[in-house]
Amino acid sequence: LVRNVTEPGPEHVPAAARVAVFDNDGTLWPEQPLYIQLAFALDRVKALAPQHPEWRTTQPFKGLHEGRLRSAGSWRTEGAARRSDRDPHRDDQRRVRWRRQDVVRDRPALTLDRPYTELVYQPMTELLALLRDSGFNTYIVSGGGIEFMRAIAERLYGIPPEQIIGSSGKTRFELRDGVPVVVRLPELDFFDDKGDKVVAIQNFIGRRPNPRGREFRRRPADAPVDCGQPWRELDAAGRSH
Amino acid sequence: LVRNVTEPGPEHVPAAARVAVFDNDGTLWPEQPLYIQLAFALDRVKALAPQHPEWRTTQPFKGLHEGRLRSAGSWRTEGAARRSDRDPHRDDQRRVRWRRQDVVRDRPALTLDRPYTELVYQPMTELLALLRDSGFNTYIVSGGGIEFMRAIAERLYGIPPEQIIGSSGKTRFELRDGVPVVVRLPELDFFDDKGDKVVAIQNFIGRRPNPRGREFRRRPADAPVDCGQPWRELDAAGRSH
Numbered sequence: 013l014v015r016n017v018t019e020p021g022p023e024h025v026p027a028a029a030r031v032a033v034f035d036n037d038g039t040l041w042p043e044q045p046l047y048i049q050l051a052f053a054l055d056r057v058k059a060l061a062p063q064h065p066e067w068r069t070t071q072p073f074k075g076l077h078e079g080r081l082r083s084a085g086s087w088r089t090e091g092a093a094r095r096s097d098r099d100p101h102r103d104d105q106r107r108v109r110w111r112r113q114d115v116v117r118d119r120p121a122l123t124l125d126r127p128y129t130e131l132v133y134q135p136m137t138e139l140l141a142l143l144r145d146s147g148f149n150t151y152i153v154s155g156g157g158i159e160f161m162r163a164i165a166e167r168l169y170g171i172p173p174e175q176i177i178g179s180s181g182k183t184r185f186e187l188r189d190g191v192p193v194v195v196r197l198p199e200l201d202f203f204d205d206k207g208d209k210v211v212a213i214q215n216f217i218g219r220r221p222n223p224r225g226r227e228f229r230r231r232p233a234d235a236p237v238d239c240g241q242p243w244r245e246l247d248a249a250g251r252s253h
Numbered sequence: 254l255v256r257n258v259t260e261p262g263p264e265h266v267p268a269a270a271r272v273a274v275f276d277n278d279g280t281l282w283p284e285q286p287l288y289i290q291l292a293f294a295l296d297r298v299k300a301l302a303p304q305h306p307e308w309r310t311t312q313p314f315k316g317l318h319e320g321r322l323r324s325a326g327s328w329r330t331e332g333a334a335r336r337s338d339r340d341p342h343r344d345d346q347r348r349v350r351w352r353r354q355d356v357v358r359d360r361p362a363l364t365l366d367r368p369y370t371e372l373v374y375q376p377m378t379e380l381l382a383l384l385r386d387s388g389f390n391t392y393i394v395s396g397g398g399i400e401f402m403r404a405i406a407e408r409l410y411g412i413p414p415e416q417i418i419g420s421s422g423k424t425r426f427e428l429r430d431g432v433p434v435v436v437r438l439p440e441l442d443f444f445d446d447k448g449d450k451v452v453a454i455q456n457f458i459g460r461r462p463n464p465r466g467r468e469f470r471r472r473p474a475d476a477p478v479d480c481g482q483p484w485r486e487l488d489a490a491g492r493s494h
Contacts, residue, residue, distance in 0.1 A: 183452050
């Protein structure tokens, strides 16, 4: 693929139009035993629980205390953790980002006793580097939170913030005591999953997939594999994998 | 500014983080006597009117026939023109884009008897080139339609589709006879204006403005001028200029 795209011939693509998009969870880093963003949200709930005795009787926190993870639901849990942690001077994007990055950097993974940031699939980072060396812009298009991924993707994958597409909460611009802030609201704005990933690619990148394009996936042995056309992977029922 | 950002010193910014955002209408090209996108939409209404006798009694078309432009409203007019022009095989994004580009290229402007595409402010294109030569990524952040601007911005300003931020309609991913398409729905998704431009910059680019950053505007003499900090231009009432 890279040779066909970069060398003269019928499949050649000009460098400026070379775009490669990657899923994140389960593709660039693991999604088992838990989505890492969910694990992080659970950590936040635990860390903040002593300041919130009311959580013992409020869902989804009550279920978490009782170990019923599934009852909480990943996205709702994270949103609730974020809301519970809010005060007027602490919830602008920069602060949320810093705090996430810090926790993700320092916390050991659930089962492997090492930081999440060491769980990146090395063959995929090598593929990202190969594509970039060949003139591709590499993007993440994931159901994960857009700001959560921006906190880690540059360091882990070499992907800058403007090449991250993900799920997002509603936000609002405000001046607080003359200081401009973008405030996160406790409401989902866009869930970047299934067919909506195609919608998001159009909205953020604005280029139609090359009909000769390919999707890369990992094989069980963790070697990236060229396995078909990305849009062919999406059927009317909206399955993305 | 460019010297301070590119040379070693307290205001230096690494090349990857150099971002410059520009308004479009009234900044890179004219917005008088009409927004060019609105003029284009009116052209489409006129061109399609013979096939739609019902428009003589339906708003906003009736008002347009009677010359009452203001009563129609720019965004609603364009949306209506798009809807009226729809059939199942013609309204995917590529087709809409191609048709727009074609009309913008060929049609003379309202008062100057030359194509819209020759109305670009040359000092601004020189500034865009200077910034890019200095390692900046140049973006448009405009209230104009995101796909309308993508149809012209690469050729007029050298700005690629993924660096255009604008207003957008809701879209939906579908397979039609096995062909994947992104279908435009007759509904506004995001109006990129005033304080929401800051929200959009955060969502698309994900970098906080440099507190030492500057906003470029045209002076009456059409020379670009460094005139202050972008976020300072936005107050709680949401004024952007």
